[in-house]
Amino acid sequence: MWRSLRLASTLGLCASAFGQSSTVDSYISTESPIAKAGVLANIGSSGVESSGAYPGVVIASPSTTDPDYLYTWVRDSSLVFKMLIDQYTSGQDTTLRGHINDFIVAEANMQQVPNPSGTVSTGGLGEPKFNINETAFTGAWGRPQRDGPALRSTAMITYATWLIANKNETYVTDSLWPIIKLDLDYIMNNWNETTFDLWEEVDSSSFFTSAVQHRALRQGSALATAIGQSSVVSGYNTQANKILCFLQSFWNPSPGFMTANTGGGRSGRDANTVLTSIHVFDVEAGCDGVTFQPCSDVALSNLKVYVDSFREIYDINAGIRADQAVATGRYPEDVYQGGNPWYLASFAVAEQLYDALIVWSKEGLLTVTDVSFPFFQQFDASIKPGTYSSSTPTYSTLTTAIKNFADGFVATAAKYTPSGGGLAEQYTRSDGTPNSAFDLTWSYASALTAFNARAGETSASWGAAGLSVSPACSTSKASTVPVIFNVNVTTVVGQNIYLTGSVGALTDWSTTNAILMSSADYPTWSTAVTLPANTQIQYKYIIVNNGNITWESDPNNEFTTSMSGITTLNDVWR
Numbered sequence: 001m002w003r004s005l006r007l008a009s010t011l012g013l014c015a016s017a018f019g020q021s022s023t024v025d026s027y028i029s030t031e032s033p034i035a036k037a038g039v040l041a042n043i044g045s046s047g048v049e050s051s052g053a054y055p056g057v058v059i060a061s062p063s064t065t066d067p068d069y070l071y072t073w074v075r076d077s078s079l080v081f082k083m084l085i086d087q088y089t090s091g092q093d094t095t096l097r098g099h100i101n102d103f104i105v106a107e108a109n110m111q112q113v114p115n116p117s118g119t120v121s122t123g124g125l126g127e128p129k130f131n132i133n134e135t136a137f138t139g140a141w142g143r144p145q146r147d148g149p150a151l152r153s154t155a156m157i158t159y160a161t162w163l164i165a166n167k168n169e170t171y172v173t174d175s176l177w178p179i180i181k182l183d184l185d186y187i188m189n190n191w192n193e194t195t196f197d198l199w200e201e202v203d204s205s206s207f208f209t210s211a212v213q214h215r216a217l218r219q220g221s222a223l224a225t226a227i228g229q230s231s232v233v234s235g236y237n238t239q240a241n242k243i244l245c246f247l248q249s250f251w252n253p254s255p256g257f258m259t260a261n262t263g264g265g266r267s268g269r270d271a272n273t274v275l276t277s278i279h280v281f282d283v284e285a286g287c288d289g290v291t292f293q294p295c296s297d298v299a300l301s302n303l304k305v306y307v308d309s310f311r312e313i314y315d316i317n318a319g320i321r322a323d324q325a326v327a328t329g330r331y332p333e334d335v336y337q338g339g340n341p342w343y344l345a346s347f348a349v350a351e352q353l354y355d356a357l358i359v360w361s362k363e364g365l366l367t368v369t370d371v372s373f374p375f376f377q378q379f380d381a382s383i384k385p386g387t388y389s390s391s392t393p394t395y396s397t398l399t400t401a402i403k404n405f406a407d408g409f410v411a412t413a414a415k416y417t418p419s420g421g422g423l424a425e426q427y428t429r430s431d432g433t434p435n436s437a438f439d440l441t442w443s444y445a446s447a448l449t450a451f452n453a454r455a456g457e458t459s460a461s462w463g464a465a466g467l468s469v470s471p472a473c474s475t476s477k478a479s480t481v482p483v484i485f486n487v488n489v490t491t492v493v494g495q496n497i498y499l500t501g502s503v504g505a506l507t508d509w510s511t512t513n514a515i516l517m518s519s520a521d522y523p524t525w526s527t528a529v530t531l532p533a534n535t536q537i538q539y540k541y542i543i544v545n546n547g548n549i550t551w552e553s554d555p556n557n558e559f560t561t562s563m564s565g566i567t568t569l570n571d572v573w574r
């Protein structure tokens, strides 16, 4: 009886994995043209929903009330046009050149518009949004936002590089370079100043902003070299080196994630960081952690910590197994428009994982380190740090499970996409109804880039390969050791086991940020945590069910971590 039940549930799992993959296939085939049309509809002046926007101006959404998004944001527009420029330069869509030229003219005009952040030479390039007729928006806002010039120059440099390869260097030098240079000089001179983050709320330093600035300066210095503008090169490179060093300081080794902002007073878990990994992806850079590549150990650990922070807070995630995809949002503490999951966040998680799969397949191997161990352990409870070549069963097990996990995030977005295929900004945490701005241009663009990554497509590389921080950049990490916590506990559907304890890596006895354990080896729940070496630690397991918490009985469990090597703790719930 037990055996046949077990067999039935195993078959059920396989069937559901196949079912999911074909559900995702069919969602992609219907959603792709809708998303593409959704993007083009929001670009002036010909876009059917663009409501009088000037040519090349991207509206964030046609929504005019609650929220009013009938404006153009430099960030949204640049991310959208980076996607379109990639489609054009790769030959995926050869009809986009007119739109690209319009975008360049529109952005060049807005660069020159005096606005509340300043003029073109006094900080105005940090202005986050404009009216759709290219005039300044003068209302109160979180400004400046310094990711805009970086994302815009990256989009334009990508186009410029293609033009040079296609024998149009004169246009690049005469027309594009002066526009690009304004943004790059702004980054070079101001990257070290505070900025509002990409969510327009926290005024501090921000991982996403610094990372895209770093990328823009690297690409800018390569472009400058290619067109003989060598006078800027050393300035751009010097600042890029400093930004790359600064980026390392966002790493929080326990429990292994990039803190999104230096300010803000939040947990620091934020889609900011997952978006960073996909927007700095360079297929030539392997799994480099210094530039936060999608398959790097730091970015994978970060992905898990980010995703897990949403498991208990959204009703629609209730009852979903700890190793499966869930709905995710900007950050767990978010309250904007209800503080819901965002489509672009779901797509970003999927895209990071698809990018990772592309690189592992290209390199014919994947590596599990102490840092990425908790991520991989979700998919193979007995995994050990090491390198697995593509001919090993472990590689197949892991990559199959990770592809499936990635598809789960697309399937989540698909599940909450209404029948017409429209993508709003959010879907509610209570029942997944589309919410906030409808037809969000960025949502559509994020779907398209995730779909392309799933199909194995990559964008032009930007020079991330081989970068490293200088010896003078102190990024020394304190000594840590991996510890595997196993606890045997019988649970019922809806219950998850979390670990919490006396040090930062164990969330300082938090119940809301406690560490979710994997049930892959049920009734053993496990997780791997990187703890400070040679330190006395106290901990307990908790059962969480829909926000209700049951603690293990007293006293606290206690042990001292080793100086080195992996420790496994085998506990029984009490």
Ligand code: NOJ
Residues within 6 Å of the ligand: 199, 200, 201, 336
């Ligand atoms: C509008 C911004 O666009 C959004 O990101 C923010 O959450 C809200 N204002 C609240 O500050």
Ligand code: NOJ
Residues within 6 Å of the ligand: 060, 069, 073, 075, 076, 198, 199, 200, 442
């Ligand atoms: C609010 C988001 O937080 C911000 O990132 C975006 O630029 C605007 N909405 C417009 O879509």
